[in-house]
Amino acid sequence: PTPHWAVPAAWEDPVVFEGSDPRTPLQFYGGDLDGIVDHLDHVAAVGATILYTTPVFPGESNHRYNAATFDHVDDLLGGDAAYERLSDAVHQRGWRLLGDLTANHTGDTHEWFQQARAGAHTRAWYYFHGAPDGPETYETWMGHHTLPKLNHTAEDLRHAMIEGPDSVVARWLRKPYDVDGWRIDVANMTGRLGEIDVNHEVARTVRATAAAERDDPLVIGEHNHDASHDIDGDGWHGTMNYSGFSWPVWSWLRDPDSPARAFGRPVQVPRRPGPQVRRALDEWRARYGWRATTQSWNILSSHDSARIRTIVGTAERHRVAAGLQFTLPGVPMLFAGDEIGLEGVNGEDSRRPMPWHRPETWDHETLRIYGELARLRREHTALTRGGLRWVYVDDDTLCYLREHPEGDVLVAARRAPGGVPPLPVTPGDLLLSTTDDPAGVGLHIWTAR
Numbered sequence: 279p280t281p282h283w284a285v286p287a288a289w290e291d292p293v294v295f296e297g298s299d300p301r302t303p304l305q306f307y308g309g310d311l312d313g314i315v316d317h318l319d320h321v322a323a324v325g326a327t328i329l330y331t332t333p334v335f336p337g338e339s340n341h342r343y344n345a346a347t348f349d350h351v352d353d354l355l356g357g358d359a360a361y362e363r364l365s366d367a368v369h370q371r372g373w374r375l376l377g378d379l380t381a382n383h384t385g386d387t388h389e390w391f392q393q394a395r396a397g398a399h400t401r402a403w404y405y406f407h408g409a410p411d412g413p414e415t416y417e418t419w420m421g422h423h424t425l426p427k428l429n430h431t432a433e434d435l436r437h438a439m440i441e442g443p444d445s446v447v448a449r450w451l452r453k454p455y456d457v458d459g460w461r462i463d464v465a466n467m468t469g470r471l472g473e474i475d476v477n478h479e480v481a482r483t484v485r486a487t488a489a490a491e492r493d494d495p496l497v498i499g500e501h502n503h504d505a506s507h508d509i510d511g512d513g514w515h516g517t518m519n520y521s522g523f524s525w526p527v528w529s530w531l532r533d534p535d536s537p538a539r540a541f542g543r544p545v546q547v548p549r550r551p552g553p554q555v556r557r558a559l560d561e562w563r564a565r566y567g568w569r570a571t572t573q574s575w576n577i578l579s580s581h582d583s584a585r586i587r588t589i590v591g592t593a594e595r596h597r598v599a600a601g602l603q604f605t606l607p608g609v610p611m612l613f614a615g616d617e618i619g620l621e622g623v624n625g626e627d628s629r630r631p632m633p634w635h636r637p638e639t640w641d642h643e644t645l646r647i648y649g650e651l652a653r654l655r656r657e658h659t660a661l662t663r664g665g666l667r668w669v670y671v672d673d674d675t676l677c678y679l680r681e682h683p684e685g686d687v688l689v690a691a692r693r694a695p696g697g698v699p700p701l702p703v704t705p706g707d708l709l710l711s712t713t714d715d716p717a718g719v720g721l722h723i724w725t726a727r
Contacts, residue, residue: 293629302626315363315364321373325651339424365455376457381462404427443490478510498518517570533589533592552674572662572663578603584628610651659682661687688725704727
């Protein structure tokens with residue numbers, strides 16, 4: 279049944295996303311966790327080995343970043359039992375499962391916040407402002423009153439949320455949920471307010487708590503700006519690498535007439551030539567360091583951005599982008615639906631339900647390319663642990679080597695027709711090409727001699 283806060287939506291109803299329509303966070307399509315279990319073969323087809331879901335805590339929105347509790351799974355998704363089934367199914371395949379935690383804020387319906395407003399000890403866990411001549415106010419995320427901000431200088435909050443075996447961070451890493459790590463929502467804002475900055479302490483504490491529970495946990499911080507000051511070696515393992523990967527790739531491949539809006543804003547940066555894109559990739563990698571770069575997520579789309587197909591405008595350029603995603607240093611993070619060519623002009627529009635029942639609408643060739651790219655990444659150590667050396671760059675061409683003692687891989691990407699120019703490295707066996715036209719837009723991968 280549709281919950282009291284929601285607006286019912288059929289599976290194929292369009293997502294409401296324009297302007298400040300109040301229905302945007304309230305549309306209820308009815309997907310659940312068992313539906314993910316039903317489609318794990320599809321996840322296998324794209325070659326993924328980690329499944330990351332946005333929050334599963336109860337919350338009065340379709341995005342659930344306004345959690346009402348961190349103690350159980352939303353019954354609308356099937357509850358704790360459904361999450362346990364998902365976790366078991368993922369781990370039986372040898373994969374890993376990541377949760378999504380809003381360490382920066384809760385929902386205004388959260389039990390902690392409700393207790394705080396009633397004067398309980400949790401009041402110190404938030405930032406309240408007395409107002410003798412008016413209503414009481416509190417700090418929020420980006421001015422949204424439904425998202426009161428947490429105060430990580432409060433010791434009791436840290437114990438409840440991020441520190442020690444009884445914390446939210448730790449408990450979900452054990453049965454029945456058994457997650458392998460966390461993506462931390464708005465990690466760059468967590469623990470920061472004005473002159474208060476305990477962000478590094480929060481990051482280190484989350485990672486240490488996770489490491490005490492699991493041998494090899496993963497903690498990724500969301501950050502769509504410059505994360506170099508926040509990735510200091512013992513905090514977040516890496517970041518959602520919008521600045522160091524997404525923006526450079528978008529700026530090289532984007533369709534100048536695309537209606538795409540990145541994080542709500544039109545993608546109006548110039549369509550940059552190859553040398554500028556190479557420089558951007560190099561400079562961000564230098565700022566983050568090699569280890570953090572290779573542990574960060576290479577993102578083409580996410581639930582907060584436009585879809586890559588809409589940004590670049592064609593299937594051919596989309597496949598070039600996918601090739602860069604899987605062959606440049608970093609961890610490819612695929613937003614479900616990219617592999618079949620789903621579109622979306624911004625993050626809300628990109629959250630369209632998967633058209634499972636309409637496979638005739640899928641871009642099956644792009645789906646095949648994703649599976650092949652994942653296979654090559656598994657089979658060639660150079661693509662996960664190799665160095666990076668540029669061998670040729672012009673406005674429309676990016677060519678580079680991933681080098682490793684077990685064998686080198688040569689990659690050539692073209693955003694416009696013209697063919698790959700002669701290279702100073704001799705290509706070996708052709709491993710993958712996204713086009714049958716040697717002079718067309720496409721990406722080619724060889725072993726290298």
